[in-house]
Amino acid sequence: MNFMDKLKYARQAELAVQAELEHIERIHRILKLPGRSLEQARELTEKLAKLERRLNRTIDLAVDRKNDALDLLDLLDGDERGVLYRYYILGKDWLKVADEMYLSERSVFNLRKKALDKLAKVNVQCTIENGQLLRPSSRVTASGHLDVI
Secondary structure, eight states, X not given: XXXXXXXXXXXXXXXXXXXXXXXXXXHHHHHHSSSOOHHHHHHHHHHHHHHHHHHHHHHHHHHHHHHHHHHHHXXXXXXXXXXXXXXXXXXXXXXXXXXXXTOOHHHHHHHHHHHHHHHHHHHHHOEEXXXXXXXXXXEEOTTSOEEEO
């Protein structure tokens, strides 16, 4: 699996967690509405319990995928890391990332491209063994150079 897949899977996992949480919150609101029979309340409660178990499995998967992506993001510094973190780990859209970082969307896209280019360079030197990302003894500096230690 390449570095882009790791980032995309982390984002997909975060979005899946957000969607399932929203669904559970909606059922909680429905349960609070008056006029439900005991049978309807029981059915909704069973559905809610099933959804919460599924959410727990989804969260476990999201944690694993995010950890993989965070290992990659640790190779970056500053705004480049911030842009990728907000988009891939927190699941925010590009406009929200730009607003939070007080940047234009164009600046965010430029930072994203620079960060992904750096990760691509580092990715060539990285290997994966038993599901673990083995990082090279290197770090991308603020000036964009790859320092190999």
